[in-house]
Amino acid sequence: MTTDVTDTGVGMIRSGFLGGGFMAQVHSRAARAAGAAMAAVASSSPQRAERAAQQLGIGRAVGSVEELLAGDSDIVHICTPNATHASLALQVIAAGKHVICEKPLATTLVDARALADAAAERGVVAAVPFVYRYHPMVREARARIAAGEIGSLLTVDCGYLQDWMLLPTDDDWRATSASGGPSRAFADIGSHLCDLLEFVTGDRIVRLTARTRRVFDERGGHPVANEDAVAILVELASGAIGTLLISQMAAGRKNALTLELHGADASIRFDQERPEELWVGGREENRHLFRDPSTAHEGVARFSRVPVGHAQGYQDAFNGFVADAYAAVAGEQPDGLPTFADGVRAAQLTEAVLLAAREERWIDVGALDT
Incomplete structure (x- = not known):
């Protein structure tokens, strides 16, 4: 711990x-x-x-x-x-x-x-x-899936939606200069979504195809260098298939990172704008689970940084991440600490998404290792 x-x-x-x-x-x-x-x-x-x-x-x-x-x-x-x-x-x-x-x-x-x-x-x-790995209810979802509680994974329905680049007057260095890199929407927020999907399910995206969209060619009088939105079809190693929608132009959505996973026995959904809860769906009933260290799966309680009923959010998750990184410096091996290997994985998926969109075809993600 x-x-x-x-x-x-x-x-x-x-x-x-x-x-x-x-x-x-x-x-x-x-x-x-x-x-x-x-x-x-x-x-x-x-x-x-x-x-x-x-x-x-x-x-x-x-x-x-x-x-x-x-x-x-x-x-x-x-x-x-x-x-x-x-x-x-x-x-x-x-x-x-x-x-x-x-x-x-x-x-x-x-x-x-x-x-x-x-x-x-x-x-x-x-x-x-x-x-986002450090939200307690993300860890709870991961533990439940690892315990087999939703059964074999069938499909995924995921998204990451924001609206801070909705208007043509919305400008940022990420969009209009070389400093941002060849991808914006995916590299900036889609990478978080894919990391969370693979981390929670323990499954990997093996094939994907994608379409990107740039809505405005200029922002603030500067040419736009990368995409505003991405739609992705994915196939996971388990055979599960799914959709991922990433946009920085979804009016009203401030930081809507959602992960909905459909298993043979149940479904589970996490919404980053409601981070204190999980939705669990079944044929007979649906229910909401709320953060509670006393009922959490083993190993999850440590991610609750404040008492039950006191909302945890983004900064708390960030604090947990940095505390784990510092614990690693002290010689510990914290479970789930995202490392440069995870950064490489994000770069690999970014290149696969851009290649799929550019060539309008399916990409075997593993082929980028060669």
Whole structure:
């Protein structure tokens, strides 16, 4: 069982941060909740680093990546634009420091694999925040499926819908610059959906076909470089088939990540906008299960971070992820910690989706390993 203790045997974990935007806020809150010392932050300029240090309560601002890596940080959180992840993570690993890198781990499968290999060779903890794994009811769904409670998996009906890019005036660096990479909707949120599907079911997507859509060719006067929405048909290793819909232009949907799994005996559904519950469906009755450590499957209770009746949400899930990453630094082996291997898997699926859409055919995902 992991805890929020960050003593590695040589003192408290010291956390460094690259980037000072929204995700750095989330990462730094989680690091603080885990009891880490907030060592240093570097950003795109010394001025932004100073501002981030003040806003995030981080000990000191440094003027460059090199200066941060020369310091005493034990682990570095990379919270910078997508296209910078691979080069920065490689520098962190080369410096012998543990690393938590925002997803996508890299914008190409080749780079993602190189990072995973480098981390393994150097022997550092290398994690990617697929944090929806850390909702207690996600773990409950996973435990119930592993126990055979829904029977053999038949079909899946999944989605991840947002509306923050609904209007032509909605602009973001992810859409209109090389910093975002070749995929936006899938790499940004579809990767979370696929990770959750495979993690909860213990099954893998082996074949897929996809269609992508770019609704506006320009946003804010800049050409759009990637997709707004993706529809995917999947076949899993078990033979189960299903649909995945990913969109950043679904009016009214703020963060609707849904996972509905249909088994031979029962169905189960998780909705990230209602994270405290699971829907369980059967021929004779439907019911809702609510988070309760006293009735949870073995191993699930540790993910409940507040008492029953006090809602847990996204930041709690993120806090659980960072606590597990820090526990791994201390020598533990937390169940379900998403690592660079999972980041490679996301990159593999991203390339498969883009290839399927471009060539309008089914793709054997495993063939991308060759």
